[in-house]
Amino acid sequence: MRESILNVQGLNAHYGDFQALYGVDLDVAEGEVLAIIGANGAGKTTLMRSITGLLRNGAGQISYRGQDIGGLRADQVASLGVAMVPEGRQLFRSLSVEENLIIGGQVGRKGAWDLAAVQKLFPILKERCHVPATALSGGQQQMVAIGRALMANPDLILFDEISLGLAPIIIKDIYDALPGIIGTGMSAMIVEQDITKALSVSSRVYCLQEGRVSLEGQSATIERADISRAYFGVE
Amino acid sequence: MSLQNYTVTRTSQAARAAAILGALVLLVLIAAPWWAGRADMRLMGEIFLYLALASLWNLMAGYAGLVSVGQQAFVGFGGYILFALTIFVGLPPIVAIAAAGVLGAIIAVPMAALIFRLRGAYFAIGTWVFAEVFRLSFAQISSLGGGSGSSLPVGIVRSMAASRDGRESLSYWLALGIAVLVIAAVYLFLRSRNGLALTAIRDNELAAGSLGIDIWRTKFVVYVVTAGLTAMVGALIFLQKLRISPDAAFSVNDWTAFVIFIVVIGGIGTIEGPIIGTLIFFALRETLADLGTTYLIVLGLVAIVVMLKAPKGVWSLIRTRFDLQLFPLGYRVQHNDKKAD
Amino acid sequence: MDWLNAVVQGTLLGGLYALFAAGLSLIFGVMRLVNIAHGDLIILAAYLGLTVTTVAGVHPLLALLIVVPAMGLIGYALQRGILNQTLGDDLLPPLLVTFGLSVILQNGLLEIYTADPQKMDAGALEIASFAVGSLTLGVLPVLTFAIAVAVIWGLQWTFYRTALGRAFRAVSDNQDIAQLMGLNRRHIFGLAMALALAVTAIAGILLGIRTSFDPSVGGGRLIFGFEAVIIGGLGNLWGTLAGGVILGVAQTVGAKIDPGWQILAGHIVFLLILAVRPNGLFPRVSG
Numbered sequence: 001m002r003e004s005i006l007n008v009q010g011l012n013a014h015y016g017d018f019q020a021l022y023g024v025d026l027d028v029a030e031g032e033v034l035a036i037i038g039a040n041g042a043g044k045t046t047l048m049r050s051i052t053g054l055l056r057n058g059a060g061q062i063s064y065r066g067q068d069i070g071g072l073r074a075d076q077v078a079s080l081g082v083a084m085v086p087e088g089r090q091l092f093r094s095l096s097v098e099e100n101l102i103i104g105g106q107v108g109r110k111g112a113w114d115l116a117a118v119q120k121l122f123p124i125l126k127e128r129c130h131v132p133a134t135a136l137s138g139g140q141q142q143m144v145a146i147g148r149a150l151m152a153n154p155d156l157i158l159f160d161e162i163s164l165g166l167a168p169i170i171i172k173d174i175y176d177a178l179p180g181i182i183g184t185g186m187s188a189m190i191v192e193q194d195i196t197k198a199l200s201v202s203s204r205v206y207c208l209q210e211g212r213v214s215l216e217g218q219s220a221t222i223e224r225a226d227i228s229r230a231y232f233g234v235e
Numbered sequence: 236m237s238l239q240n241y242t243v244t245r246t247s248q249a250a251r252a253a254a255i256l257g258a259l260v261l262l263v264l265i266a267a268p269w270w271a272g273r274a275d276m277r278l279m280g281e282i283f284l285y286l287a288l289a290s291l292w293n294l295m296a297g298y299a300g301l302v303s304v305g306q307q308a309f310v311g312f313g314g315y316i317l318f319a320l321t322i323f324v325g326l327p328p329i330v331a332i333a334a335a336g337v338l339g340a341i342i343a344v345p346m347a348a349l350i351f352r353l354r355g356a357y358f359a360i361g362t363w364v365f366a367e368v369f370r371l372s373f374a375q376i377s378s379l380g381g382g383s384g385s386s387l388p389v390g391i392v393r394s395m396a397a398s399r400d401g402r403e404s405l406s407y408w409l410a411l412g413i414a415v416l417v418i419a420a421v422y423l424f425l426r427s428r429n430g431l432a433l434t435a436i437r438d439n440e441l442a443a444g445s446l447g448i449d450i451w452r453t454k455f456v457v458y459v460v461t462a463g464l465t466a467m468v469g470a471l472i473f474l475q476k477l478r479i480s481p482d483a484a485f486s487v488n489d490w491t492a493f494v495i496f497i498v499v500i501g502g503i504g505t506i507e508g509p510i511i512g513t514l515i516f517f518a519l520r521e522t523l524a525d526l527g528t529t530y531l532i533v534l535g536l537v538a539i540v541v542m543l544k545a546p547k548g549v550w551s552l553i554r555t556r557f558d559l560q561l562f563p564l565g566y567r568v569q570h571n572d573k574k575a576d
Numbered sequence: 577m578d579w580l581n582a583v584v585q586g587t588l589l590g591g592l593y594a595l596f597a598a599g600l601s602l603i604f605g606v607m608r609l610v611n612i613a614h615g616d617l618i619i620l621a622a623y624l625g626l627t628v629t630t631v632a633g634v635h636p637l638l639a640l641l642i643v644v645p646a647m648g649l650i651g652y653a654l655q656r657g658i659l660n661q662t663l664g665d666d667l668l669p670p671l672l673v674t675f676g677l678s679v680i681l682q683n684g685l686l687e688i689y690t691a692d693p694q695k696m697d698a699g700a701l702e703i704a705s706f707a708v709g710s711l712t713l714g715v716l717p718v719l720t721f722a723i724a725v726a727v728i729w730g731l732q733w734t735f736y737r738t739a740l741g742r743a744f745r746a747v748s749d750n751q752d753i754a755q756l757m758g759l760n761r762r763h764i765f766g767l768a769m770a771l772a773l774a775v776t777a778i779a780g781i782l783l784g785i786r787t788s789f790d791p792s793v794g795g796g797r798l799i800f801g802f803e804a805v806i807i808g809g810l811g812n813l814w815g816t817l818a819g820g821v822i823l824g825v826a827q828t829v830g831a832k833i834d835p836g837w838q839i840l841a842g843h844i845v846f847l848l849i850l851a852v853r854p855n856g857l858f859p860r861v862s863g
Contacts, residue, residue, distance in 0.1 A: 052756060053755075054752050054755065054756070073755065073760065074752070074755035074756055075755045075756075075757075075758050075759055075760045075761075078755070078756055078757065078758040079758050083756065084756055086753055086756070090750055090752075090753045092745065092746045092749040092750060092753070092754075093749055094745040094746070094748065094749050095742060095745055095746060095749070099742055102742070103742050103743070103746055103754075103757050104757060106739070106743070106757045106758045106759060107757065107758035108758075148757075152757070152758070296668070300667075302667065302668060302671055304612070304675065349847060349850055349851055352850055352851075352854035353806070353850070353854075355610070355667045356609075356610030356612075356667065356670070356671050357610065357802070357806065359610075359612075359671060360610070360612075360798070360799065360802045361806075361850070363795070363799060364799055364802075364803065364843055364846065364847070367796075367799060367839075367843060368840065368843045368844070368847070371839060371840040371843070372840065374836075375836060375837075375840075487795060488679075492675070492679055495672065495675060496676075499672055503668065528683040528684075528686045528687050529683075529687070531679055531680075531682075531683040532679070532680050532683045532684060532687075534679065535676040535677065535678075535679035535680035535683070536676070536680060538672065538673075538675075538676040538679075539658070539672075539673050539676040539677065539680075542662070542668075542669050542672045542673050542676070543658070543661050543662070543669070543673065546666075546668075546669060
């Protein structure tokens with residue numbers, strides 16, 4: 001039984017008076033790739049924001065490597081080795097491609113990923129390194145966003161809807177590269193609306209529906225019919 | 236649950252009670268020349284004028300989102316126009332006050348056209364620049380005393396009423412009248428469609444715009460009307476002071492800093508807020524004014540603390556505690572069984 | 577020739593105005609905050625310089641060595657202690673809190689130093705001059721302009737060539753994601769304010785050497801700085817220098833026409849530019 005790198009227990013997340021997550025239980029084993037699927041508004045991004053500390057929900061609900069991180073600021077969680085490729089890329093538009101990557105390494109964690117390694121992975125980023133990041137195409141911006149997260153040499157990397165707004169051929173390329181990117185040792189959570197893609201790269205899958213976990217299973221053997229039911233919430 | 240069992244009303248028990256109480260208070264205030272001493276009447280007059288200025292600033296900032304730190308432009312403008320019209324044109328002071336209001340509104344039109352190009356805090360400083368332009372410009376007019384100012388000729392003062400008591404009563408009633416006029420105008424405006432539009436804009440400008448509300452025009456109307464009414468108050472202020480100078484007319488401290496503190500402490504974005512704020516401000520002033528600069532420092536500190544800890548002011552603390560709205564602006568759904576109350 | 581002299585003097589004056597404006601511009605760029613107390617902080621720096629020169633008996637320019645770090649610390653404390661709590665979508669809190677701060681500063685200075693106009697004594701520097709063609713240039717104004725250029729160059733360099741500048745730009749673009757990069761935004765904002773007030777300290781000392789000052793003149797400096805920023809265009813520090821120069825020239829030329837018109841002329845030029853080019857002359861971001 002592998003150690004969990006991330007343990008979420010009974011997570012209740014709120015935006016003001018509005019509750020977005022109800023008692024979510026979830027764990028990510030060390031070195032595992034976990035998929036989180038669900039419809040729009042199911043709470044997937046809320047979950048990501050809660051884990052990274054962008055949304056603070058109080059202590060005792062999320063632990064990382066055994067340490068309670070619910071009360072930490074986002075920058076503190078980042079320095080522990082959690083990085084995210086945010087929904088919609090969200091590159092820094094005042095920074096060039098290269099600067100976006102460099103700032104990804106701001107946390108100062110050592111590891112396999114540095115500027116040269118990222119540029120080797122995505123050669124186009126070296127070509128266009130001084131261009132303002134938001135001037136790139138959608139697919140290229142996604143590469144920058146992924147590279148930026150890798151620069152932090154995280155132990156847990158979160159991908160939030162990386163296929164959103166991209167052409168199918170680009171999505172295919174990125175997902176083909178994904179196993180190589182995550183490599184061995186890094187744990188990952190992949191939030192996706194595209195179920196096929198999500199299942200293809202992950203070992204386990206959770207389905208969220210209206211703020212609750214509606215299904216959990218092995219990616220390789222889970223039944224499509226079960227997913228449909230859990231995804232849409234119909235009996 | 237049937238809709239027929241519910242009615243929509245605009246008022247509540249508390250509001251009705253407050254209305255009756257308010258009418259009684261107003262009667263007492265009108266009768267003040269008979270029961271209050273000279274000093275008390277002057278103080279009350281000052282309170283009414285600050286209340287008017289505060290209510291107007293609150294309408295602009297709290298409802299229209301136009302935060303101005305330059306309203307002193309119109310206060311001073313109103314004062315100078317009063318002096319000019321009574322001295323050079325020979326208008327009776329009361330007519331001059333009304334004229335000052337109209338002229339204030341007129342001059343606000345081109346100002347708005349320019350100043351609306353700025354947003355947020357830059358808009359605020361821009362209004363200050365305008366006030367400075369007014370101050371420097373009026374200081375150039377030697378017939379009105381230039382940089383050192385001038386006094387209102389005795390004849391004009393005497394023309395208002397025969398006796399000193401009569402003049403003081405008249406000043407007092409004018410101040411009370413303007414305060415009532417301003418509050419009534421603000422209240423009726425906010426109750427109207429324009430007011431609803433304003434609240435919508437304040438809450439979510441993008442959504443309001445997509446509903447077809449003409450944001451620019453609504454804000455423009457508020458700016459111009461506020462300017463006119465502020466000029467009227469300014470005219471009255473300097474009619475009572477009997478003397479005007481550029482520094483006094485366009486003082487940031489007197490006509491903006493104090494007003495802002497009143498609104499912030501009382502509760503921005505509500506009609507009741509400026510009333511409470513004015514009372515608190517004057518209570519503080521009467522107790523602390525001897526301390527001069529310390530008083531102002533305390534005021535600044537109180538404003539900062541209120542803004543950080545209770546940004547909606549004292550009234551909001553009361554309102555959320557007791558769910559009160561004395562000037563009914565909203566709509567309430569009441570069950571028909573309660574209608575008999 | 578007199579007109580040329582006025583233009584040159586105005587240009588040099590513009591350097592001082594650009595220094596007033598640089599701090600304002602930086603803070604708006606990083607945190608979208610406009611500090612109404614900015615002008616009063618310039619005056620605070622002037623008074624600190626006065627105290628240092630009086631107590632330590634040093635030349636005002638040497639006082640920079642103490643006042644600049646001191647103001648930097650004040651800026652950091654101010655931001656983390658009070659101003660960070662006002663940041664958010666609502667425009668009112670920062671505006672009203674900094675307004676309150678302005679009143680406190682003015683009256684605090686009034687209490688401590690009284691309303692008497694003060695001035696720092698820089699000795700020979702104040703009257704030294706040299707000739708360029710038929711013009712006489714004062715050493716102090718030229719030095720001020722040179723310092724302004726150096727400061728702006730330094731700020732640009734910081735913003736675009738250092739990790740700190742990268743952090744400033746990232747936090748200004750997207751606070752949330754910047755935090756994911758391990759940036760503590762409260763700390764970053766504190767550093768930005770510290771830097772802005774350090775620049776403000778330089779402006780205050782140079783002002784204090786050049787003219788007399790008293791606690792009430794802060795508002796006027798804020799307005800000059802603000803006008804320089806708007807004329808030059810938001811988000812562009814070199815534009816701010818240009819804006820300062822235009823303002824300075826407008827004022828000196830206006831003064832040539834009539835001494836009482838000096839400041840008014842500046843305001844009128846500002847309003848004209850606002851009318852025809854509302855985004856300023858060299859804008860990089862919109863307000």
